Amino acid sequence: MNLFRRFAAVAASAVVLLGLTAMPAAAATIQSGHIDGLDIDYANGVLSLDIKTYSPVNDDLAPSGTTLRLLSSSAITVPSGTAWSCLGAAGSTVYVAPQTQNVNLLYTGWNAEDVPAAQGPVKLELVSWTAPAGGRFALYTTAGFPAAPTFRLNTNAAAGCPVTVWPGGIAAGSHAHGNWAFSQLGTYTLTFKATAQNGAGATSGNVTYTFQVG
Template sequence: MSATLTRAILFSGAVAATIGLAAAPAQAVPVTLSEGHVDVVDIAYEGGTLELGLHDETGTTPVERDPAEVTLHVRPEAETTVPGIAAYSFLGSPGDPVWILPQTQNTDLLYAGWAAHEVPAGAFRNDSVQLKLTAVSGPADVSVYDVSQGTPTKRFDSGDGLPDTVTVPAGTHHHTNWAFEAEGDYTLTFQATGELINGTTVNSAPVTYHFTVG
């Protein structure tokens, strides 16, 4: 084989390899979030499809993230104890440890909620969609609840059976308390559903969110 032909073959191979490398999809970098504003479940309706993502406002520029690439860290500073009030018994026995991301902002912790800013007004019956917690995996139970004038109202609670469902009005977002009854790793699986004005029901794919506590 001539030197010229050999160089041509090598050059062609190098070009092909370069093209192959350029065509390879970029790999997302895993992210851990541990403080700041985050819409854990970000509901969107686009192109006839309901989708769930994660809206990260912990930095200077908001970022839409794939939940599969995010770990939500519930820092040790979130640890507190179950109040000695019967209305809070769903968190455990009075004095038991519990790790809570609060509905009022604490700059040392995640300020976590859900949002439907990307659900347009007028698309769904009652101008709202349903958000369901379908499964929880982890070392203990998880509760998501609101507190108004000292009284808790449960939104989701893996301790009394799932699925649990909340109504989310289009264009809104909501902050709430996220309580974990032990340290460790958890997965929470959510799904959204809604009835369009024309009577058609649409469902998002189930999406799993990852938390680590402690």
């Protein structure tokens, strides 16, 4: 083997070895398709929080450097009824990455399939956030639109609306989707923290995500 080939072989081996322990890759922008924005993994006593993709390949992406985008075509109108008041005023516009897949929009969920039962449920906290003027974020589920929402997280400061700790935690082994709603166009940052055993175990530390609406 000549010197060049020997160097190439060594470099390739190094890439493989680094790939075993490297941090998740980062993507520029994701604006459509199935992802799990809150991908919670647990291995060797370490809990991590990243973004899981499915197409073109299964991969873990670092939230840092990755932008999750909601197109302006994701706009919906807030229904009437007191159940919806924590999302916004009836008739107002919110931009939603929907719970039911629309191939033209971001379809994002949460995933704790790699968390052993003994480490669950996972406490999920919305530690801090930034938003455009008047901007609010909410993550909610429904049993079919416009059924009443169940808010998992909500930054609305109105009485009775804020939810900064996921009620009951995220069940180990689960994978589900919800509606990720934003009340204004612009850039949002959301900082999450996941902790195993409903707050008693290993933690991901603070992990910041960037969402671009519009």
